[in-house]
Amino acid sequence: MKFSKKTATVCAFVLGAMILTATAFADTMLGSGFNSLKNSVKSTMTKLTGEVDNFSADMIVSVKVDGKVISESTNNIKIDVSNQAEEMSERTLNKGKITESYRYNDINQSIYNNAEDDSYTVVEKRKNNNDRKIIDNPFEEEQVKDAEKILDAFVGNLQDIIQLEESGGKKMYIGNLSDTQIPPLANAISSFAFKYAILDEWNAKRLNIPSPKSNIYLVNASGKAVENEDGIIESGIFTASISAKDNEGIEHIYSLDFSIDIKDINNTVVAAPNLVGHEVTYNKEGYEFDSKYIGKYKNDIVETKGNSFEKIGERFIEITSVKDGNIKGKYYEVYNEGYKAESIRSFDFYSNYDESIYFTKLHYLNENGEKKTGIIHQNGQQNINVSFDVEIDEENGGYSYSNYDDEFDSNFVRIFE
Structure with missing residues (x-):
């Protein structure tokens, strides 16, 4: 699945915060809760990328600084695995400005909507390039496999903070982490990653927020995920707060809220938009000369x-x-x-x-x-x-x-x- 540049920035923040907390979680997650959740995530991706016919996903990502929302992205994604087609509607709030976008994609074409004038751009794909999959299983990629090994290696002998509950055929995973539970080494590595790889000066300037410079540490993090009777994680919520001082020594709290709902499995309809009555521009994919x-x-x-x-x-x-x-x-x-x-x-x-x-x-x-x-x-x-x-x-x-x-x-x- 592909996202706009604005969404990609927010998603990078999400990924970064998850890396930050995962490094910390890794030293404290132990036992059936951690292993069961990890296996459930892997099983979910296997089923969604190859075993179900179609599904929908709603995703909301919100980034705050000192309690003020600086960026928020709401996405509705429809995936037709069998016919290799997808639709994505996105609503983004960035610096107080709201933008909307729409994209349809299948093996033959990509269609983009320009929200300003409601026109469309249709990009014809190269014929020998139409075997690309709409969605891939990331756990089949070598980098992710290596990252999983590193995560497993970090697991220590501390208390089990991932709690597993079962009710009505469903499993619920709940985890909470405070700053006192994070080992110093994990916090040091995470602080370095947050400052230089996640929210560096360029990204901070782009988002018009204070750049984290010193005394960076995770204040708290929590998450909840629900696995349905078919072994698919149907919903997840993740929150994290990170403290850091800027150039002037002023402390700020960087917060992240992330939620995802996977729904309408095998009941999702993905269809190309009706272009009748709209201004349409036709292009071809790749290096094209006209x-x-x-x-x-x-x-x-x-x-x-x-x-x-x-x-x-x-x-x-x-x-x-x-x-x-x-x-x-x-x-x-x-x-x-x-x-x-x-x-x-x-x-x-x-x-x-x-x-x-x-x-x-x-x-x-x-x-x-x-x-x-x-x-x-x-x-x-x-x-x-x-x-x-x-x-x-x-x-x-x-x-x-x-x-x-x-x-x-x-x-x-x-x-x-």
Whole structure:
């Protein structure tokens, strides 16, 4: 699932606070409560990402400083696992301003709503990129597996603060933690993470709140989660308060409230919005060129003589047509009169839009009649960057190139006549 930049900032704060308290919790959580809750979270993600057909989730995240709400995000997310589709409606309060957004996503398209004028943007996905899953199980990722091992390693022999209760086929997990229960080492590590990785000066300035500088410690944290009869955590609430002093030595309390409800399992309907009567802009996913890039581009051919540079000619690229994201054009070189080049390169090229999920690949025959591949990118507003004789690692999204020689300039500037 993807979120807007504003939501991502809030979620980063959530994650950070959880890391902060998890480090502390880890030294105090012991026994069946902790292990049962951890297994329940893992089981929930396994079921939601692969065993149920669809579900909905409501999530609210609120960040406060000294009791004042500085950022709050409310999300309603609908996931259709079977048909690989999702809808997300978001309402964000940031610096007193409320913004709303809507997004629909399936294997063929993404649709975004502009709340200001109620227009829509439809982005067509690349065909060979439509096998991406709408939602993945994070516990299958290597980083999360390693983090779980670290968390388990921190578990000590202190009291069990995760209480487990069972009633009517449901399980309820309840945990409370105060500053007196946190080991000094855990608090020191958490304080460092909060100051430099979670709420650093840049994020504090962006949110217009005091930056935590010293005497950082967790005041309290509490949480509750309910597991239903099917072994899925259907609701959770988490709160935490962190104390810190700013540059002037003034103490502040940074608070976090987080809640999530998972509902309508196998009864959620996900559907694309009705675009009739709305202004709609259609785009294609990835590196796309349209008709405004049709034209001529050039750069200088330069060689070094002694301790100076000398222009000996020019390289040209002409994009002659762009249709449905596919490019056609030609490359050629023009040398100054009197200069004899070892070879003067000239060839036509073309691209197939759906060929790569990462690049716009150019195909051409070099001066020896050999089939070769190039890469073209947009560069700034109107210029382009082109590399020839490219070796592509499509699996990892990288490439290497020779560009003929060390003096080849891959940046081409648009010519306006």
